[in-house]
Amino acid sequence: MEAIKLKTPVSDQNIEKLRAGHKVILNGYIYTARDAAHKKMVELLDKGDSLPFDPKGQIIYFVGPSPAKPGQVIGSAGPTTSGRMNKYSPKMIKAGLKGMIGKGEMGKEVTDALKQFKGAYFVATGGAGALMAKRITESEVVAYEELGPEAVRRLKVEDFPIIVAQDCHGGNIFVEGMEKYRK
Amino acid sequence: MRNISSDEITSAVKKLCMDANYFLGDDVVEAVRKSLDKEESPLGKEILNQILENAEIARKERMPLCQDTGLTAIFVEMGSEVQIEGLTLESAIQEGIGQGYEEGFLRKSMVEDPLRRKNTGDNTPGVISIKSTEGDRIKITILPKGGGSENMSAIKMLKPSDGEDGVKNFIVDTVKIAGGNPCPPVIVGVGIGGSFDKCAYLAKKSLLREVGSVHPDPYYADMEKELLERINNTGIGPQGLGGRITALAVHIETHPCHIASLPVAVNTQCHSARHKEIII
Numbered sequence: 001m002e003a004i005k006l007k008t009p010v011s012d013q014n015i016e017k018l019r020a021g022h023k024v025i026l027n028g029y030i031y032t033a034r035d036a037a038h039k040k041m042v043e044l045l046d047k048g049d050s051l052p053f054d055p056k057g058q059i060i061y062f063v064g065p066s067p068a069k070p071g072q073v074i075g076s077a078g079p080t081t082s083g084r085m086n087k088y089s090p091k092m093i094k095a096g097l098k099g100m101i102g103k104g105e106m107g108k109e110v111t112d113a114l115k116q117f118k119g120a121y122f123v124a125t126g127g128a129g130a131l132m133a134k135r136i137t138e139s140e141v142v143a144y145e146e147l148g149p150e151a152v153r154r155l156k157v158e159d160f161p162i163i164v165a166q167d168c169h170g171g172n173i174f175v176e177g178m179e180k181y182r183k
Numbered sequence: 184m185r186n187i188s189s190d191e192i193t194s195a196v197k198k199l200c201m202d203a204n205y206f207l208g209d210d211v212v213e214a215v216r217k218s219l220d221k222e223e224s225p226l227g228k229e230i231l232n233q234i235l236e237n238a239e240i241a242r243k244e245r246m247p248l249c250q251d252t253g254l255t256a257i258f259v260e261m262g263s264e265v266q267i268e269g270l271t272l273e274s275a276i277q278e279g280i281g282q283g284y285e286e287g288f289l290r291k292s293m294v295e296d297p298l299r300r301k302n303t304g305d306n307t308p309g310v311i312s313i314k315s316t317e318g319d320r321i322k323i324t325i326l327p328k329g330g331g332s333e334n335m336s337a338i339k340m341l342k343p344s345d346g347e348d349g350v351k352n353f354i355v356d357t358v359k360i361a362g363g364n365p366c367p368p369v370i371v372g373v374g375i376g377g378s379f380d381k382c383a384y385l386a387k388k389s390l391l392r393e394v395g396s397v398h399p400d401p402y403y404a405d406m407e408k409e410l411l412e413r414i415n416n417t418g419i420g421p422q423g424l425g426g427r428i429t430a431l432a433v434h435i436e437t438h439p440c441h442i443a444s445l446p447v448a449v450n451t452q453c454h455s456a457r458h459k460e461i462i463i
């Protein structure tokens with residue numbers, strides 16, 4: 001299975017080609033956010049205010065990295081459980097976000113938003129934080145510094161290994177994969 | 184009596200926090216390596232290989248295996264002939280956690296109130312359990328427990344008539360509901376018996392057992408084997424993307440219980456099954 005190369009910002013056409021189970025190698029800039037930052041950003045969207053970054057065509061990585069040692073770009077930086085963002089992600093997708101990276105299945109409300117607004121949900125290997133950190137070449141806090149590990153960061157990723165988990169056509173690797181290997 | 188200074192406890196805990204987060208145990212590495220032969224899914228194999236590569240990078244660079252460096256669970260076995268000089272045992276340990284997480288560049292993941300959620304800034308307090316033993320030694324084990332897998336844990340007060348089948352079904356169902364969330368392949372820690380709180384403690388304590396070891400009681404050894412097979416037949420697979428390897432091991436700990444009760448707890452542990460111990 002050959003990996004698909006993807007670069008941010010991504011277009012609807014890029015998204016439409018992706019199917020659940022595809023391996024993807026990601027390059028470019030992505031943004032980090034977890035529960036606390038999502039709560040703040042969705043409050044801004046609800047009020048009609050703009051976000052700390054323009055979400056159009058962008059990808060959010062659900063991660064709260066460990067602190068960088070001197071000389072390091074970032075500490076360990078693997079994905080966190082995405083289901084906690086079920087409440088927030090549909091609004092972010094509606095605002096133009098094209099994808100999220102995390103671990104574990106996302107809910108029906110996210111599946112619906114991915115279909116309606118053309119988005120994709122990707123997974124990275126949970127617990128492989130040291131490996132993922134090696135593929136991050138820049139890290140800069142762009143908002144909510146007071147949230148510490150939960151601050152919004154802009155990361156530059158190089159050959160970041162992810163997998164399409166839920167696509168814009170309703171495909172879902174958690175359902176399809178389990179059915180395939182169940183005994 | 185043997186006197187041990189609280190400084191010695193603090194510096195031992197500090198080092199354990201760092202070592203546990205950087206160095207994955209050989210038993211876990213070996214179990215992941217062996218599971219590669221059994222995994223049929225290409226994506227599953229790739230994930231298992233990434234887990235091994237990650238452990239290698241973490242070890243070489245002294246980097247946390249996972250960014251979630253956990254709530255610090257601490258198990259102490261305190262010899263009755265040991266006397267701690269200086270701080271109390273509890274304070275000495277908490278001090279060690281604070282120092283270890285700061286100096287080891289580990290993530291601080293504790294909030295001081297469950298609803299108002301302000302970070303304590305140094306990953307304290309850890310959750311400590313102390314057991315008294317004979318002799319003049321003190322054994323300290325630390326288990327940094329990630330939130331993602333902890334959240335997929337469950338407890339149930341079954342009826343004695345639910346019996347063995349009730350217990351087994353609850354364990355398998357808990358793993359199924361968790362799906363890909365707790366970072367499978369997992370280690371399924373199970374506590375059976377005791378009280379509501381005791382069985383949860385047993386489930387956590389069972390995670391300290393060496394992966395690949397066989398339960399000393401043949402009855403429970405068989406049950407562990409059967410449960411592992413049922414769990415791996417769910418098809419959940421590495422990270423929940425489908426595959427043969429959902430769990431690396433099932434560990435059961437038991438305790439006597441009340442005639443009216445059958446408590447069962449499942450403490451789910453991700454593949455980053457970190458724990459380190461020292462005997463002073």
